[in-house]
Amino acid sequence: MRRVDELILVKKYGINPEKIRFLLSGDVFLDVNQKAVIIEKLLEAKELAFLNLKKGNITRRAFGANIYCVSDSSSFWSIGTNFNNTRNDISSICAERSAIVNAYNNFLKQNIKEFKIKYIAMAQAVELSEIKDSIIPCEDCLSWFNTERFLDDNTVVFTFERQEEELIVKSIKLKELLPFKGVLTSNILAKDVIYSKKADELKNKIDAFKLIKKAQIAYEKNKLANISNQNITCTILTNKKIYTASKIDWTRRWFVEPLELAASKALENEKKLKIRAIAYFGDEIAKTDQGEFADNVVSIKSLGRIRQKWADNDTLLILNFEGCIQVITLSEYLPKKFIQGYKIV
Numbered sequence: 001m002r003r004v005d006e007l008i009l010v011k012k013y014g015i016n017p018e019k020i021r022f023l024l025s026g027d028v029f030l031d032v033n034q035k036a037v038i039i040e041k042l043l044e045a046k047e048l049a050f051l052n053l054k055k056g057n058i059t060r061r062a063f064g065a066n067i068y069c070v071s072d073s074s075s076f077w078s079i080g081t082n083f084n085n086t087r088n089d090i091s092s093i094c095a096e097r098s099a100i101v102n103a104y105n106n107f108l109k110q111n112i113k114e115f116k117i118k119y120i121a122m123a124q125a126v127e128l129s130e131i132k133d134s135i136i137p138c139e140d141c142l143s144w145f146n147t148e149r150f151l152d153d154n155t156v157v158f159t160f161e162r163q164e165e166e167l168i169v170k171s172i173k174l175k176e177l178l179p180f181k182g183v184l185t186s187n188i189l190a191k192d193v194i195y196s197k198k199a200d201e202l203k204n205k206i207d208a209f210k211l212i213k214k215a216q217i218a219y220e221k222n223k224l225a226n227i228s229n230q231n232i233t234c235t236i237l238t239n240k241k242i243y244t245a246s247k248i249d250w251t252r253r254w255f256v257e258p259l260e261l262a263a264s265k266a267l268e269n270e271k272k273l274k275i276r277a278i279a280y281f282g283d284e285i286a287k288t289d290q291g292e293f294a295d296n297v298v299s300i301k302s303l304g305r306i307r308q309k310w311a312d313n314d315t316l317l318i319l320n321f322e323g324c325i326q327v328i329t330l331s332e333y334l335p336k337k338f339i340q341g342y343k344i345v
């Protein structure tokens with residue numbers, strides 16, 4: 001990464017980049033020039049977020065993301081802000097995804113074969129003096145990040161954060177947000193059940209094999225995922241009952257997600273719903289006219305929604321991997337919980 005010709009915003013805000021402390025995760029290393037560029041790009045994202053707020057984004061929340069893309073022969077930055085046409089998720093896009101779309105458009109016009117996103121600098125429409133917590137991508141964005149073509153484990157997310165009185169730049173690697181990124185599940189049911197240490201402490205009379213077996217039986221019966229050819233089923237255990245639901249395709253790309261469907265069934269029957277365990281089963285490899293490719297069985301987007309209500313970090317997640325069924329907690333699968341307003345706990 002070359003130093004940008006002029007650090008316009010760094011100068012405008014009177015920042016000495018050498019005096020800003022970087023809290024870098026693990027093996028991330030940046031030299032002085034690179035740190036200065038990251039600060040400039042964070043400020044650029046912050047200014048775009050303010051413009052978005054000023055011009056009337058309807059949610060009254062505005063964010064900016066500046067992403068650094070590298071190919072074998074070149075590199076480029078692309079910026080984006082959240083776009084909320086209505087409050088429905090289908091007509092909204094976060095800053096990070098907006099920046100990825102922008103990067104893809106830039107990529108098409110360049111004479112390069114591929115690119116990877118190396119850095120994501122995220123900011124919100126909050127004055128530097130008001131910044132408190134750092135921000136991380138929501139679960140909808142993490143669903144995008146859980147794909148392989150443009151993002152790998154080494155992508156680093158940068159944000160501002162205030163520690164005590166000091167404004168710092170904090171980084172988190174994608175691997176820390178998505179520890180299971182790239183790990184495929186299987187549609188051949190394994191026999192052995194392995195609990196993580198944390199899941200073992202919490203399992204309390206949960207028969208993980210029974211739950212995933214129910215999902216597998218539903219999978220064999222499900223004829224409603226025949227348009228996409230990606231069959232997925234989900235079984236949930238609440239304090240009272242077991243509910244199973246199957247993916248329903250409307251078109252090849254539009255479908256009803258089985259976890260949300262199972263939760264809806266449970267909600268109709270239970271007033272104080274508490275989801276104790278979720279078992280997913282299905283086709284991790286989707287077969288399409290264009291060939292076969294990995295397409296996630298576990299919906300990060302739905303887990304994010306369910307964790308907002310009715311499930312929590314300790315809800316068990318039962319997944320069928322090749323050779324063994326693993327039981328982990330929701331927080332082991334998705335370590336950071338997104339809270340509306342970007343307060344992270």
Ligand SMILES: [Zn+2]
Nearest residue numbers: 094137138141
């Ligand atoms: Zn998002």
